[in-house]
Amino acid sequence: MDAHAGRVPGVVQEMESRSDRIRELETEVTQLRHAVTAHASIDQAIGVLVAVGRITPEEAWDALRETSMCTNTKLRRVAELVVDWARNEYLPADIRDELASRLQSRAAE
Numbered sequence: 001m002d003a004h005a006g007r008v009p010g011v012v013q014e015m016e017s018r019s020d021r022i023r024e025l026e027t028e029v030t031q032l033r034h035a036v037t038a039h040a041s042i043d044q045a046i047g048v049l050v051a052v053g054r055i056t057p058e059e060a061w062d063a064l065r066e067t068s069m070c071t072n073t074k075l076r077r078v079a080e081l082v083v084d085w086a087r088n089e090y091l092p093a094d095i096r097d098e099l100a101s102r103l104q105s106r107a108a109e
Contacts, residue, residue: 038076045079048086053103063102070098 049060068075071094085091
């Protein structure tokens with residue numbers, strides 16, 4: 001029994017280390033899934049703005065990003081609202097006004 005006594009603490013530490021690593025990986029997977037979903041919404045919103053505003057994808061990206069900053073709304077949320085707007089024709093006033101301003105300024109260039 002004495003021969004195995006020294007191995008038990010090492011085994012326990014290794015198991016705790018593996019458990020910690022599993023939790024870290026689970027957290028990372030959750031974050032990556034969230035990022036993929038957010039990226040898809042942003043890409044869809046860019047497509048909507050390209051079609052509606054007759055602008056380039058780069059200009060649409062800038063318009064989304066600037067609208068997000070100026071309205072203090074997360075970029076992912078702005079993108080979701082724009083995609084919803086394409087479906088139901090409703091966009092909150094602050095987002096609508098800021099986007100309209102961004103699209104008009106780009107159209108004038």
